[in-house]
Amino acid sequence: MQVNITSKCNLFCKHCHINAGLNRHEEMSLETMKHVIRLLPNFKILDITGGAPEMNNNYRWLIDNAINSGVHVMTRSNLVIMNESGYQDLPEFLAERGVEIVCSLPFYSENDCDRQRGSGTFKIIISMLKKLNALGYGLSEKLPLDLVYNPGGAFLPPNQSSLEREYKARLKSEHNIEFTNLFAITNNPIGRFREFLDRSGNYDKYMKRLFDSFNPEALPGMMCRFQISVGCDGRLYDCDFNQPLGLAIDEPDNISKVNNISQLTPRKIKFADHCYACVAGNGSSCGGTTA
Ligand code: SF4
Numbered sequence: 001m002q003v004n005i006t007s008k009c010n011l012f013c014k015h016c017h018i019n020a021g022l023n024r025h026e027e028m029s030l031e032t033m034k035h036v037i038r039l040l041p042n043f044k045i046l047d048i049t050g051g052a053p054e055m056n057n058n059y060r061w062l063i064d065n066a067i068n069s070g071v072h073v074m075t076r077s078n079l080v081i082m083n084e085s086g087y088q089d090l091p092e093f094l095a096e097r098g099v100e101i102v103c104s105l106p107f108y109s110e111n112d113c114d115r116q117r118g119s120g121t122f123k124i125i126i127s128m129l130k131k132l133n134a135l136g137y138g139l140s141e142k143l144p145l146d147l148v149y150n151p152g153g154a155f156l157p158p159n160q161s162s163l164e165r166e167y168k169a170r171l172k173s174e175h176n177i178e179f180t181n182l183f184a185i186t187n188n189p190i191g192r193f194r195e196f197l198d199r200s201g202n203y204d205k206y207m208k209r210l211f212d213s214f215n216p217e218a219l220p221g222m223m224c225r226f227q228i229s230v231g232c233d234g235r236l237y238d239c240d241f242n243q244p245l246g247l248a249i250d251e252p253d254n255i256s257k258v259n260n261i262s263q264l265t266p267r268k269i270k271f272a273d274h275c276y277a278c279v280a281g282n283g284s285s286c287g288g289t290t291a
């Protein structure tokens with residue numbers, strides 16, 4: 001189960017598919033989180049995302065209760081937030097509970113990272129990665145630390161394994177940083193990335209690139225076939241990309257109405273043109289390539 005617990009974010013990245021920022025105020029309530037916890041025994045993994053999920057006041061409550069349910073918990077983080085007042089003890093909090101951390105690092109060079117995420121972000125992320133390494137993250141099997149690459153423009157990601165080797169070599173030699181896995185994610189043509197494509201006159205070209213790279217071998221690994229995505233207000237979606245497009249599941253339309261997991265599966269997935277981003281080239285999901 002993937003839960004989007006806030007659209008609020010301390011950053012304003014250019015590629016953000018949900019238009020997150022400090023100007024957004026949607027937040028998952030404690031009541032909705034209780035429904036998440038109620039249904040969790042039916043799932044293996046809870047994947048917590050946002051916005052910056054840490055900015056939801058009940059973030060720690062959700063983690064503690066999910067762990068008590070026996071599922072593996074992973075949290076997405078931009079890491080910059082962990083440098084801000086009120087969040088600085090989060091690395092220790094997450095390490096003590098064995099929470100997997102997935103951090104977006106668009107590239108291993110300062111210029112490329114700062115261009116997408118904002119000036120000064122690279123240096124903070126590097127210092128946070130060092131702190132996480134010192135706690136055992138990225139070094140111990142019990143504390144996975146994953147990085148996310150996404151292209152800095154209207155092109156597809158390169159091969160994930162080669163890129164992972166490149167990231168590992170560069171981060172080790174230049175910063176003495178280690179991490180577990182690299183996830184290469186294709187930019188989905190929605191949200192701020194869609195706005196960029198429109199502004200730069202690249203939308204048609206990008207969509208054609210996705211259509212032309214359609215890979216049937218990526219179909220079995222589409223993440224919508226194995227997960228459910230819960231929005232801040234409890235509405236249910238096939239994936240996080242369908243949320244900003246308003247492509248919610250018809251029935252049941254809210255997690256509060258789910259009494260039995262069989263109500264959600266099998267179901268018809270809501271597809272649209274943006275889905276080509278998941279099945280182009282090596283395939284793409286929140287966990288990286290799929291083919
Ligand atoms: S991409 Fe992530 S860190 Fe950047 S603005 Fe969106 S939610 Fe925040």
Ligand code: SF4
Binds near residue numbers: 223241269276278
């Ligand atoms: S194929 Fe479409 S519905 Fe499935 S995960 Fe991708 S964007 Fe979501």
